[in-house]
Amino acid sequence: MEAASTCGKRLEQVKKLTDQLIALRKSALKGGMNHEQLRETLEESSPASGTGTFAVLRHGFVGRRTNPSHCVHLIVALGGVLSVALLVGNYELVRDYIRRTPCLVDFGYFSDEIVRPLLDCEMCRKLNAVAIERNLSQETFAEKYAYSGIPVLVKEGIVNWSAMSVFSFKYFQGLYTLTGRRANLCQFFAYNTEFTTLTDALNGISDERASCQPGEKPWYFGWSNCHSGVEKQLRKHFQLPDFLPANTEDTPMDWIFMGSPGPGAPLHIDTVERPSWQAQVSGRKTWQLVPSPECEAVCHSFNFTVEKGDIMFVDTNAWYHSTFVHPGEISIAIGSEIV
Numbered sequence: 510m511e512a513a514s515t516c517g518k519r520l521e522q523v524k525k526l527t528d529q530l531i532a533l534r535k536s537a538l539k540g541g542m543n544h545e546q547l548r549e550t551l552e553e554s555s556p557a558s559g560t561g562t563f564a565v566l567r568h569g570f571v572g573r574r575t576n577p578s579h580c581v582h583l584i585v586a587l588g589g590v591l592s593v594a595l596l597v598g599n600y601e602l603v604r605d606y607i608r609r610t611p612c613l614v615d616f617g618y619f620s621d622e623i624v625r626p627l628l629d630c631e632m633c634r635k636l637n638a639v640a641i642e643r644n645l646s647q648e649t650f651a652e653k654y655a656y657s658g659i660p661v662l663v664k665e666g667i668v669n670w671s672a673m674s675v676f677s678f679k680y681f682q683g684l685y686t687l688t689g690r691r692a693n694l695c696q697f698f699a700y701n702t703e704f705t706t707l708t709d710a711l712n713g714i715s716d717e718r719a720s721c722q723p724g725e726k727p728w729y730f731g732w733s734n735c736h737s738g739v740e741k742q743l744r745k746h747f748q749l750p751d752f753l754p755a756n757t758e759d760t761p762m763d764w765i766f767m768g769s770p771g772p773g774a775p776l777h778i779d780t781v782e783r784p785s786w787q788a789q790v791s792g793r794k795t796w797q798l799v800p801s802p803e804c805e806a807v808c809h810s811f812n813f814t815v816e817k818g819d820i821m822f823v824d825t826n827a828w829y830h831s832t833f834v835h836p837g838e839i840s841i842a843i844g845s846e847i848v
């Protein structure tokens with residue numbers, strides 16, 4: 510726990526190092542390495558390579574597999590190793606170092622920024638607000654938003670979901686008592702909590718804290734569900750948004766983000782396959798979208814607020830994003846990637 514909070518306090522250092530790593534990536538590309546070689550170098554280092562784990566992980570920095578006690582030394586050591594490797598032009602040094610590292614997912618955060626293909630900044634040029642739609646049709650969605658990188662907020666997009674009255678902290682607590690610790694096989698994002706697994710978070714947050722009683726610590730966490738029994742239960746209470754094309758296949762992986770008023774997810778970019786929708790079932794949450802570094806000169810950051818009943822759609826692989834929950838109800842949001 511101590512190490513985890515130390516990691517949190519180092520976010521500024523992390524940002525500095527990320528900038529250095531971006532510069533490193535640019536130098537490596539300039540020096541003749543291509544994106545493929547960079548990605549291979551880093552992916553080969555992962556014990557999970559070949560298993561598809563890389564593609565499934567969403568947020569490298571706070572992923573389930575993080576070993577927080579290693580992340581501070583890694584951040585520092587990695588900067589050193591990469592700098593030396595760059596100076597001597599020895600990329601194998603990087604590969605060897607990564608092979609031995611036990612802090613895979615923390616490293617993944619940086620490696621994503623280093624090897625992420627550069628974005629085509631046309632997608633965000635001139636954009637300085639989220640697009641707002643009501644009654645968004647499947648045709649308009651497909652034409653304007655599905656793969657354009659343009660984020661859209663669909664006001665009152667939730668139609669007749671019992672999730673709006675059923676989902677609560679207590680509901681999820683009850684749901685996951687049935688699964689036991691098997692629920693922890695999927696990803697958990699500790700964000701603004703001291704827990705390392707979903708079941709610890711659900712069991713460790715008292716009723717008083719869950720309902721934001723005065724003097725209680727704020728909390729916020731997220732997880733993906735890969736338990737089929739839970740999926741069945743959840744899907745009784747929501748459907749895929751109407752604006753998704755009829756041939757959209759269901760993705761089995763639901764993502765849930767839940768927490769009290771205060772900070773939500775810290776600024777990050779994802780490495781998932783596709784853009785995602787997210788429905789605000791309870792509370793009010795503001796999203797901050799920030800263009801990736803290569804687009805900073807032509808694109809802008811902006812915020813937008815998702816109210817209870819709204820559905821947003823954004824390519825979380827293309828925009829850095831963070832969230833903040835407004836005072837009032839706890840925030841509960843559910844979503845998935847489009848197929």
Ligand SMILES: O=C(O)CCC(=O)C(=O)O
Nearest residue numbers: 766773774779825832842
């Ligand atoms: O809802 C949140 O707080 C963060 C969600 C997120 O990071 C995502 O969907 O990629």
Ligand SMILES: [Fe+2]
Nearest residue numbers: 568778779825
């Ligand atoms: Fe994300």
